[in-house]
Amino acid sequence: MSYKQNVAELIGNTDLLRIPSLSVLTGCEILVKCEFQNPGGSIKDRAALQMVKDAIESGELKQGMTIVEGTAGNTGIGLAVVAKALGYKMLTVMPKGQTPEKEKMIALHGSELMLVDPCPFANPNHFYHTARRLAEENNHYWWANQFENTSNAKAHYKHTGPEIWQQTEGKIDALVSVSGTGGTIGGTSCYLKEQKPDVQIWSVDPDGSGIYHYLKTGEYKAQGSSFTEGIGIMRTVANFAQAKIDKGITLPDQDLVTVSRAVRNNDGLVLGSSSALNLAGALFAAAKSGPGKTIVTFACDAGERSYSKLWNPEFLTEKGIRDDLETIEQMLERYRAMDEDVIVNVTRRG
Numbered sequence: 422m423s424y425k426q427n428v429a430e431l432i433g434n435t436d437l438l439r440i441p442s443l444s445v446l447t448g449c450e451i452l453v454k455c456e457f458q459n460p461g462g463s464i465k466d467r468a469a470l471q472m473v474k475d476a477i478e479s480g481e482l483k484q485g486m487t488i489v490e491g492t493a494g495n496t497g498i499g500l501a502v503v504a505k506a507l508g509y510k511m512l513t514v515m516p517k518g519q520t521p522e523k524e525k526m527i528a529l530h531g532s533e534l535m536l537v538d539p540c541p542f543a544n545p546n547h548f549y550h551t552a553r554r555l556a557e558e559n560n561h562y563w564w565a566n567q568f569e570n571t572s573n574a575k576a577h578y579k580h581t582g583p584e585i586w587q588q589t590e591g592k593i594d595a596l597v598s599v600s601g602t603g604g605t606i607g608g609t610s611c612y613l614k615e616q617k618p619d620v621q622i623w624s625v626d627p628d629g630s631g632i633y634h635y636l637k638t639g640e641y642k643a644q645g646s647s648f649t650e651g652i653g654i655m656r657t658v659a660n661f662a663q664a665k666i667d668k669g670i671t672l673p674d675q676d677l678v679t680v681s682r683a684v685r686n687n688d689g690l691v692l693g694s695s696s697a698l699n700l701a702g703a704l705f706a707a708a709k710s711g712p713g714k715t716i717v718t719f720a721c722d723a724g725e726r727s728y729s730k731l732w733n734p735e736f737l738t739e740k741g742i743r744d745d746l747e748t749i750e751q752m753l754e755r756y757r758a759m760d761e762d763v764i765v766n767v768t769r770r771g
Contacts, residue, residue, distance in 0.1 A: 429506040432459050432466045433580050437588040437717070442687035443704060446753060448712025451703050453696070453720045454585065461495075461502040461530065463722035464581075468604050469499030471576035472565050473507065482563045487512055490565040491552030493601070494523030495722060500565060501530035512562070514552040516540075522726045542656065568658040573604030574611070581605065582612025585717055594714040595621040597702040599649075599695050600632055603661025605719065610665040621710075622664070625702030626671040632661075636669035636765045647674050648730045648740065649694040668706075669765035675742050676701045676752060681724070681731060683749035691724035694731045704749075708756035709764065 425431055435458045443451040456464035476482035487510040490500055497513035504511040511532035515524070516539040527534050537548050544550075549568070556564030567573050585593065596613060598606040610622045626633040627649040631641035641656060677697040684690045684700065692700065699718040706716050730736050737743070747755070 427506040428460050429470055429503050432461075432470045432503075434584060435459065437585065438690075438720070440684060440688055440690070440700070442684065442749070443700070443707075446750065447704065447707035449707040449710070450715040451700075451707060452589070452715065452717045453690075453700065453703075454581070454717065455720050457693075457696075457720055457723040459499070461499040462526070462726070463495040463499060464605060464719055465495040465721075466499040466502060467576040467581060468567060468573040468602070469496060469503045469565070471579070472567065472570050472572040473500070473503050473509075475572040475575070476563060476565075477507075482509070484508060485561065486510075487559075487562050488565055489514065489552050489556050489562045490567060491515070491548035491550075492567065494519050494527070494726070496565070496567050496602075497527045497532060497534075498523070498530055501527060501532035505531050512555070514548045514555070516548045520726060520729045522728055526726070567604070568602045568660065571659050571663070573602055574608035574660045574663050577605050577608025578612045579608075582609040585609065586613065586616050589715060589717065591617065592715050593617070593620055593717055595623060595703075595706050595710060595716045597623040597625055597699055597706050597716060597718040599625055599627070599698050599702070599719075599721070600661055600664070601695070603658055603664055605721075606666070607660045607663035611663055614665045621667045621706070623702055623706050624664070624666045624669040625698055625705070626669065627677075627698055628671060628673045630671070631656075633669050633671040633765065636666065636767050648736075649674070649677070649698060666767065669767065670702060670705055670763065672698065672701050672705065674740065675746060677731065678737065678742055678744060679747060679749060679752050680704060682744055685724075690720070692720060692731075693722040693724050693727040696720040696722060696724075697727075697731065701752075704753060705756045708753055709761075 436455045440451045459466035489512040491514040501511045513532045556562040627647035629647045634642040680701045681697040703718040
């Protein structure tokens with residue numbers, strides 16, 4: 422008989438899916454890694470498992486302890502899944518204002534949830550500092566510290582990158598990824614660059630995040646605002662510092678809506694906000710790279726977790742965003758016509 426020993430063993434080995442409509446439209450192979458197939462429903466399951474396994478191995482995390490983490494949602498869900506599978510308790514510290522879907526999912530997976538007021542990172546009451554402080558004050562808590570814990574990037578160096586390399590048989594020209602902690606782009610880019618140094622790593626940023634400005638100027642600066650959650654960094658963290666980035670772009674929320682409706686209607690794929698940003702970034706990379714390329718990105722999670730924002734007509738109307746502003750064909754032509762100056766050409770070597 423062949424079977425898994427626990428639900429945590431279901432994490433990883435996700436499928437690579439061709440997006441027919443965008444592949445035909447661009448003349449490139451547009452492929453997405455289906456991370457919604459993980460048991461916790463997102464790519465963050467990978468980091469959660471690696472961080473917990475490494476902490477157990479090092480002796481930092483012992484039976485009877487509680488895992489605590491500050492998160493915008495998906496890492497908390499992933500850690501809750503892993504915690505229950507391996508026999509630990511979980512406490513998730515999350516800022517108010519995230520989608521209610523994520524709050525419900527964290528509770529559904531058996532984690533205690535602490536909601537805190539959103540505030541700048543410099544504020545000691547920020548969700549990150551709150552989680553750290555709780556762990557420091559309680560010897561029975563272990564803080565996952567997803568931003569600085571490089572087991573996060575290690576998960577993608579050991580597993581995600583090799584899976585993509587095998588699934589594409591090495592025929593990959595570009596990887597496009599958003600950054601939350603930087604673990605995904607950090608670990609995956611390191612592995613792929615070792616196999617094929619000329620693979621192009623594209624960082625795609627939502628409107629208002631500081632990564633694009635940092636790649637361009639060396640300084641983190643917020644400009645605008647986005648309804649995406651858990652994406653974008655305003656400081657250099659250990660996982661993102663590993664990323665080997667060649668090009669950086671920033672795209673508006675309107676483009677997430679346009680591409681998400683296009684692949685829902687044409688391909689039957691319902692995306693969450695970060696996944697839609699990834700796919701818009703892949704379309705941009707295809708527009709600027711020309712036909713014949715193989716471009717891989719991530720469907721970080723499924724659309725259900727973005728129902729109250731990305732898929733909510735009333736919310737989008739409040740934000741001045743329309744479903745029918747332009748077609749996907751018009752969006753591609755706009756990308757092709759955009760000045761090359763909007764792309765930051767920079768290679769980060771850690």
